[in-house]
Structures are given as structure tokens and as C-alpha cells.
Amino acid sequence: MIKHFVFIVALLFSATVVAQEAALSDSTRVVVERIVVQPQHFGYLSYQEVLKAMPEYAVAMKSLEELKQTYDQEMVRAEQDFSRKFYEFVEGQKDFPENILLKRQKELQQLMDESIKFKDEAKKLLTQSETELMAPLYDRLKSVLREVGIEHNYSFILNTDNNAYPFINTTGEGEDCTGIVKAKLQK
Numbered sequence: 514m515i516k517h518f519v520f521i522v523a524l525l526f527s528a529t530v531v532a533q534e535a536a537l538s539d540s541t542r543v544v545v546e547r548i549v550v551q552p553q554h555f556g557y558l559s560y561q562e563v564l565k566a567m568p569e570y571a572v573a574m575k576s577l578e579e580l581k582q583t584y585d586q587e588m589v590r591a592e593q594d595f596s597r598k599f600y601e602f603v604e605g606q607k608d609f610p611e612n613i614l615l616k617r618q619k620e621l622q623q624l625m626d627e628s629i630k631f632k633d634e635a636k637k638l639l640t641q642s643e644t645e646l647m648a649p650l651y652d653r654l655k656s657v658l659r660e661v662g663i664e665h666n667y668s669f670i671l672n673t674d675n676n677a678y679p680f681i682n683t684t685g686e687g688e689d690c691t692g693i694v695k696a697k698l699q700k
Contacts, residue, residue, distance in 0.1 A: 553668040556690035560672040573646040584635040
């Protein structure tokens with residue numbers, strides 16, 4: 514009889530624990546549902562489209578293109594100089610004494626090395642110039658995005674470039690803020 518009594522008490526105790534766990538999971542589930550279900554108002558735009566619409570963008574790209582053309586012209590001049598010297602070397606190599614032939618080969622090698630070094634340096638300087646020219650634009654755009662986000666009470670603004678968000682449900686809380694941002698940038 515005592516065995517039955519202990520068994521019944523144990524059974525009642527475990528049933529109480531299971532009921533408490535069930536109640537706990539129900540309340541936890543309700544909290545989680547509240548967190549998940551809460552809609553968030555957000556904006557989305559194409560960062561590149563907005564960036565390219567900035568008046569400063571055209572100015573920066575023009576400056577960058579002018580610099581690129583200057584470097585390109587110098588590269589063409591260096592290539593023409595190399596080609597001319599190489600032609601002279603090929604034409605005269607049968608008549609040159611060995612020490613002049615070696616000297617000219619060395620000169621051609623130096624020209625080629627300098628040309629490669631210049632191209633690498635030009636590429637590096639163009640990248641650096643682009644970074645410097647674009648920094649104020651990125652800063653301004655970031656500031657305007659912050660203003661728009663605060664004014665429209667967005668939880669966040671998504672950048673849709675590069676197919677990062679292939680689908681955004683536009684019937685929900687999302688709003689295309691491209692036009693709003695463009696308008697602010699024109700001021």
C-alpha cells in the first residue's frame with residue numbers, strides 16, 4: 514500500500530512538473546510570437562542609383578576620367594618610345610658590337626620594367642583618387658539616409674543592389690525610399 518501511495522505521489526508530482534513546463538512553453542511561445550509578428554517599417558533603395566543621381570557624382574567621375582586620360586596618354590607615349598627603341602635595336606643589332614648590343618638590351622629591359630612599374634603605380638593612384646573623390650559623397654549619402662530613416666520612422670533601410678534582396682514584399686511595411694532620398698540629395 515505504501516508503494517501505491519509513493520507511486521501516486523510521484524505520478525502527481527511529475528504531472529505537475531509537466532503542466533508547469535507546458536505552461537512555461539506556452540508563455541514563451543507567446544513572447545516569441547509577439548517578437549516575430551511585430552512588423553517593422555523599413556525603406557529600401559538602390560544605393561548605386563541614388564549615388565549616381567547626386568550632382569557631385571558627375572563632377573567626381575569627370576575628374577577621375579580626366580586623371581585616367583592623363584595616365585593613359587603617358588602610357589601610350591612610353592609604349593611608343595619603347596617600340597621606337599626596340600625597332601632601332603632590331604634594325605641595328607647585326608651591326609652593333611657586343612658591348613653596345615648588351616647596353617641596348619639592358620636599356621630596353623629598363624624601359625619595359627619602368628613601363629610596368631608606371632602602369633601599376635597609375636592603377637594604384639587612380640584607385641586612391643577614386644576613394645578620395647567618393648568619400649565625401651558616401652558621407653553625405655550616409656547622412657541623408659540617416660535623416661530619411663529618422664523622418665520616416667524606418668527601422669532600417671535596405672540596399673537592393675547586386676540582387677541582395679531578390680524579393681521585398683511591397684504590400685507590407687516596406688517602402689521604396691529611392692525618390693525621397695534623391696529629392697533630399699538635390700537640395
